Amino acid sequence: MKIIIKTFKELSLTQLYDILQLRSEVFVVEQNCVYQDIDGKDQKAMHIMGYKDDVLVAYTRCFDKGFYFEEASIGRVIVKENYRKYGYGHEILKASIKAIEERYKTKKIKLSAQQYLIDFYKSHDFKTTGEGYLEDGIPHIAMVKE
Incomplete structure (x- = not known):
């Protein structure tokens, strides 16, 4: 899998369309x-x-600390359905963590995880924090990586 990292202004129209279509x-x-x-x-x-x-x-999509949460954050974590068996979720999450560490100069990262993916995020050293909650009708829980 080829990883590409861009700010919003750097995205081509095709890339933006691909992102919105996949989401x-x-x-x-x-x-x-x-x-x-x-x-x-x-x-x-x-x-x-x-x-x-x-x-x-x-x-x-990733944010610097103080924008979405107090910590830097990762959101909209997604893998196309027919490609979920190849480990691409792990690859994109590792790339996201590395990009945050390099560009935002922090190791503390927070995300809002769909609860059925808790073990997936735990495998990347995220820990649950607080109680579960509904976000858009789907059970979520906050997770933080220090």
Whole structure:
């Protein structure tokens, strides 16, 4: 998988379209969740894209500390359904952690995890914090990596 990291202003129209299409495909259609994906925050995010044969198969968006949470954060963690068995989720998360450490100069990272993925995030040294909650009708829990 080829990893590409860009700010919002650096994204091509095709890359932006690919991102929005993938997020809609998984979060809205597959998970049957009606929510406002285009939330005005993409402009402040660092976009981590994973391509396989010119297809966007994995993605995250990352924020510096103080924007989304007090800590730096990773969100919209996603892998295209037909590509989930190849470890691309682990690759995109590792790339996101590394990008945050290098660009934002911090190792403390917070994310809002869908609860069924707790073990996935734990395998990357994230720890649950606080109680679970519903976000857009889906059970989530805050997780932090120190």
